[in-house]
Amino acid sequence: MECQNCQDREEHTCDNQMTGTYNGVIRHGHIQTNLGxxxxxxxxxxxxxxxxxxxxxxxxxxxxxxxxxxxGITMYSPLSHWGAVKGGMNVGIIGIGGLGQxxxxxxxxxxxxxxAISTSLNKKEHALKIGADRFVLSTDKESMDGAANSLDLVLNTISAEHQLGPYLSLLKRDGKLVQLGFVLGNHQVSQFPLMMKRLTIAGSLIGGMLKTQECMDFCAKHNIILDTKMITNKxxxxxxxxxxAKNDQAVRYVLDIEKCN
Known part of the structure; x- marks a missing residue:
C-alpha cells in the first residue's frame, strides 16, 4: 500500500508485487488463509x-x-482508461470467449x-444477440476489408498464438489496439501502418480495487450478467x-463451494 501505484489505487501494478488471487504467495500480510x-x-x-x-x-x-x-474488470479497465466509458466510440472486440462476451x-x-471480431462464423449469432452491432470474420479478407479504418479502439482477448498485425488495418487514425490475452510468442509488427495512422499498441491487466468496484456497480446498474452454470468439485x-479443448464457452462455470465436499 506504500508505492506510488498503490497510492494511485492501481494495486495490481504494485512495485513490490501484488498477492495473486489464486495460489498466490501472501506478500504483505493483507490476506490470511489457513494454508498460507x-x-x-x-x-x-x-x-x-x-x-x-x-x-x-x-x-x-x-x-x-x-x-x-x-x-469484467479485465475489459472494463481498458474501456474506461481509453475513454469508451463515455460512449460514442467505435469499439472492436477480438475473440468472443469469456472476456470478449x-x-x-x-x-x-x-x-x-x-x-465483434472472430475467426469463427459460428460466433456471429451469439455476438449480435448479446449486443454487437456488427460481426467481422477475421479469416475472411472481404469481411476484414469491409471493416478497414473503422474502429477507434480494439480490445484483443486472444490467448492463442497469433499475429496482431492484420488487426491494425481495422483502426482509424489515432486508433488503439490493446492486448489483453496472454501470448508467449513474439508479435511481428510492421511500423509503417503505425507511422502512417499514428496508431498505438498497448497492454492492460485486470484493474485496481476502486475500478473493480466501479465495474461491479456498472454491471448491476445495467443488468450485465453472463450466463453461468453452477458446478461442484465433482x-x-x-x-x-x-x-x-477450446476455451470459448458461452457459459461461465461457477464453483458452488457450499455444495463441495
Missing part, C-alpha cells in the same frame, strides 16, 4: 484487509459476481458502436477438459 497462500474461488472463506473488499449490490446474483471480478456487453452499455475434471 491464496486459494481464489476454491476458498470457503478468507480474511482480507477492507481495502480489498468489493460490495456486491443486493440486486446482483451472487453466482454471476465472480466473473465480474475477472472477465463481457467486453461486448460493457462497451454497448456504455453507449458505443461495437464490432465436475471440475470434466470442465477443465472442455476448457482445455
Amino acid at each position: 497462500h491464496t486459494c481464489g474461488g476454491y476458498s470457503r472463506s478468507q480474511t482480507v484487509n477492507e481495502r480489498y473488499c468489493i460490495s456486491i449490490p443486493d440486486s446482483y446474483p451472487l453466482e454471476a459476481a465472480g466473473p465480474v471480478f475477472c472477465a 463481457m467486453g461486448i456487453k460493457l462497451a454497448k452499455a456504455m453507449g458505443n458502436n461495437v464490432t 465436475d471440475l475434471d470434466q470442465v477443465y477438459k472442455i476448457l482445455d
Whole structure:
C-alpha cells in the first residue's frame, strides 16, 4: 500500500508485487488463509484487509459476481482508461470467449458502436444477440476489408498464438489496439501502418480495487450478467477438459463451494 501505484489505487501494478488471487504467495500480510497462500474461488472463506473488499449490490446474483471480478474488470479497465466509458466510440472486440462476451456487453452499455471480431462464423449469432452491432470474420479478407479504418479502439482477448498485425488495418487514425490475452510468442509488427495512422499498441491487466468496484456497480446498474452454470468439485475434471479443448464457452462455470465436499 506504500508505492506510488498503490497510492494511485492501481494495486495490481504494485512495485513490490501484488498477492495473486489464486495460489498466490501472501506478500504483505493483507490476506490470511489457513494454508498460507491464496486459494481464489476454491476458498470457503478468507480474511482480507477492507481495502480489498468489493460490495456486491443486493440486486446482483451472487453466482454471476465472480466473473465480474475477472472477465469484467479485465475489459472494463481498458474501456474506461481509453475513454469508451463515455460512449460514442467505435469499439472492436477480438475473440468472443469469456472476456470478449463481457467486453461486448460493457462497451454497448456504455453507449458505443461495437464490432465483434472472430475467426469463427459460428460466433456471429451469439455476438449480435448479446449486443454487437456488427460481426467481422477475421479469416475472411472481404469481411476484414469491409471493416478497414473503422474502429477507434480494439480490445484483443486472444490467448492463442497469433499475429496482431492484420488487426491494425481495422483502426482509424489515432486508433488503439490493446492486448489483453496472454501470448508467449513474439508479435511481428510492421511500423509503417503505425507511422502512417499514428496508431498505438498497448497492454492492460485486470484493474485496481476502486475500478473493480466501479465495474461491479456498472454491471448491476445495467443488468450485465453472463450466463453461468453452477458446478461442484465433482465436475471440475470434466470442465477443465472442455476448457482445455477450446476455451470459448458461452457459459461461465461457477464453483458452488457450499455444495463441495
